[in-house]
Amino acid sequence: MNLKNKKTTLSDDAALYSHREDVSEKEKWENMTSKERLRYFADYYLGKIVVTIIVLVVVGSIAYTMLRPRPEIMLSVAVVEDGINQPLYDELKIKLEEAMGLNTEKQETVFDTGYYFSNGDYQSWQKFSMLNLVGDLDVTLMPKSVFEEYAPGNYFSTVSPYLSDDLSEALEPYLLEITLENDDGTEIPDSKAVYGIDLSSVWIYQKVQREEPMVLVINAAPKHAENIDEFLSLLFFPDDAK
Numbered sequence: 001m002n003l004k005n006k007k008t009t010l011s012d013d014a015a016l017y018s019h020r021e022d023v024s025e026k027e028k029w030e031n032m033t034s035k036e037r038l039r040y041f042a043d044y045y046l047g048k049i050v051v052t053i054i055v056l057v058v059v060g061s062i063a064y065t066m067l068r069p070r071p072e073i074m075l076s077v078a079v080v081e082d083g084i085n086q087p088l089y090d091e092l093k094i095k096l097e098e099a100m101g102l103n104t105e106k107q108e109t110v111f112d113t114g115y116y117f118s119n120g121d122y123q124s125w126q127k128f129s130m131l132n133l134v135g136d137l138d139v140t141l142m143p144k145s146v147f148e149e150y151a152p153g154n155y156f157s158t159v160s161p162y163l164s165d166d167l168s169e170a171l172e173p174y175l176l177e178i179t180l181e182n183d184d185g186t187e188i189p190d191s192k193a194v195y196g197i198d199l200s201s202v203w204i205y206q207k208v209q210r211e212e213p214m215v216l217v218i219n220a221a222p223k224h225a226e227n228i229d230e231f232l233s234l235l236f237f238p239d240d241a242k
Helices: 003-030 034-067 082-099 122-134 144-153 165-170 205-209 225-236
Strands: 072-080 105-117 139-143 175-176 193-198 214-219
Touching: 034 205, 072 082, 072 122, 072 225, 082 105, 082 205, 082 225, 139 144, 139 205, 144 175, 144 193, 144 214, 175 214
Parallel strands: 072 105, 072 139
Antiparallel strands: 139 214, 175 193, 193 214
16 A cells, blocks of 8 residues: 555645635635625624724823823912812812813812821821922912911922012912921921911802811922912902903
8 A cells, every 4th residue: 555645635625625625614604695795794794893993092192191291380389178179279270270261171170189197197198298299289279277287397389489579569468478397396486477378269169068178388498489479369359360
């Protein structure tokens, strides 16, 4: 028996069979009606195409989000112990960006209401302290009791260097003085200065009932100090900011 010839014959038969299958599939497609072809396409290819498109869209969206230029921050505002009033700060953000004439596709202001100090939230205070020191926070809004607790620790800037002469005079009734303290709670001589601005009369807080007024402080190293004046003008004199 010639096994070599037999093996060759089997290989040839397999190739011929495969060729016939290919031809048969092609012929079957050619003999289908339009509806049959549509059904065949939907059964065997549509699902794969849809999955591929979804994957491409998701990957493209992630890539766009990661690579697109982020708007330049023109003022960064931290809000302490008042996240419940988020809609107020959303409204304030819109009005401030309008007053500043920002192109919101390229520029923005940030109002972060995620800070809580009174409940022993160490991570919140740690985040605030770090951003305060490196200059990534410009101003902070906080309840008066929180201001009175933390301002003596010399965490914030005095207010006067950041106000124009006219605004400083107009806001004089709302300026809050604080005497700085040592770590042991003793007062530092000759350290009394204005470290806060009482916001109890501003329009944004007239819309909600509050147990205590909010106070504005200027952070230790604000990067966007030139826009603090604009923000205060909007808070106290909104008609002039329009």
